[in-house]
Amino acid sequence: MKKGPIIKTRPWCPFCGQDVGRPLEPKERKMDEFLLGECQCGAVYVSEPTGFNVGSAMVECMVAACNDNPDLAWELEPDVDYLSGRIENYDENTHYVYESREHEGRKIGGLLYFIRLTKDLSDLSSKLKGHKKDLSAKLKATAIGTFVVPEMEPKLDPKRKKLRAKKAEIQKLVKEGNIDQLVRTTFDDSKTLRFIQRLLYSPSEDERYHTAHVMGQVCRRISTLKPGMVSDVLHRMYESCTDSASTHWGLLETIGSIIAARADLYGSFARHLLMYRGVDSSRAIILWAMATIAKDSPEMIRQTPVYAVFDFVSHEEPVTRGNAIRLFGRINAMEVKGEIEKLLDDPAELTIYEDGLPHKTTVGTLAKEALADMGTMTDNAQPAPLTLGNATL
DSSP: OOOOOOOEEOOBOTTTOOBOOOOBOOSSOOSSOOEEEEOTTSOEEEEESSSSOHHHHHHHHHHHHTTSOHHHHTTOOBTTTEEEEEEEEEETTTTEEESSSEETTEEOOEEEEEEEEOHHHHHHHHHHHHHHHHHHHHHHHHOOOOOOOOOOOOOOOTTSOOOOOOHHHHHHHHHHTOHHHHHHHHHHOTHHHHHHHHTTOOSOHHHHHHHHHHHHHHHHHHTTTOHHHHHHHHHHHHHHHHOTTSOOTTHHHHHHHHHHHTHHHHGGGGGGGGGGTTOTTTHHHHHHHHHHHHHHOHHHHHTSOGGGGGGGGGOSSHHHHHHHHHHHHHTTOGGGHHHHHTTTTOOOEEEEEETTEEEEEEHHHHHHHHHHHHTTSOTTOOOOOOEETTEEO
């Protein structure tokens, strides 16, 4: 009798053939949050349950294989520095690989994506991870930031009468800047954050920055009890920013405000702001957002590929070079000190937003402030050089 086809089997490593365990949640929250796993042979793999985000899964798998060092990941060459493989028709729910793309009426479209580094690069990645920790410690020692973790919000009385979020009421509270009432309403009704976000779609720049600041302060306090709620907000905002069919008025400003308010929890989201540096409508905003984060947490920004925006210090738009100067002063970017000095007499005017309020200033004034910030460092506390992979900049 002819043997029937195998319906399902346990997933295996394409490099060593061993069965692999169920991928798990990453230890640190990230942009995509694919489930991660590691084979005994050293290969790293991620689960992409839909089959529609393979590119993102490849990137996250590569970064994970490099011990969360994206700079090293971008340096690698396929088939030279690493090997890749995939197992298709994988079902994340059952942890089985099926022969067909359907099983019991369900579509099976997931896959496991594998990457295995060469031994030399694996060792290098481990060394760079240790260097990254040392660099972080040095940056914290020399940083001029003053980030303070907020106090835990008091636990709510389970017998309390819960509030319901109403659009008109939320709009009024945001306009008044009533953070206390917004926080209480958010704990009772999660729709509050969505109603606040809708207020970002305003033609008034002043209103957008005010709303972004308010939402950042609300999320700062909400995160002490419900950090996952705020993380989900950041994910949805980034997804909206990358959706070409939607406008992202105020979203990048709000992302910057939220990260700045809880850089200890959401600092890893900061590097994704750099994806929008090449978009004319977003360039100045991401510089503003990064500078806002750097005000109290400069080490968070120094750990991103911030060298990618160094050229903006001499950009033709005053609002771009002004926000760039503000950023570089706060992170003590001595690499561009000479360029900032050339702008001390720049009379171009622009508006800078601090804590949701507009402030009229000039590029020259911002240059003076940036140089003053750089002057707060002693000769023995210069910022560590930026690195890209194994190359020092």
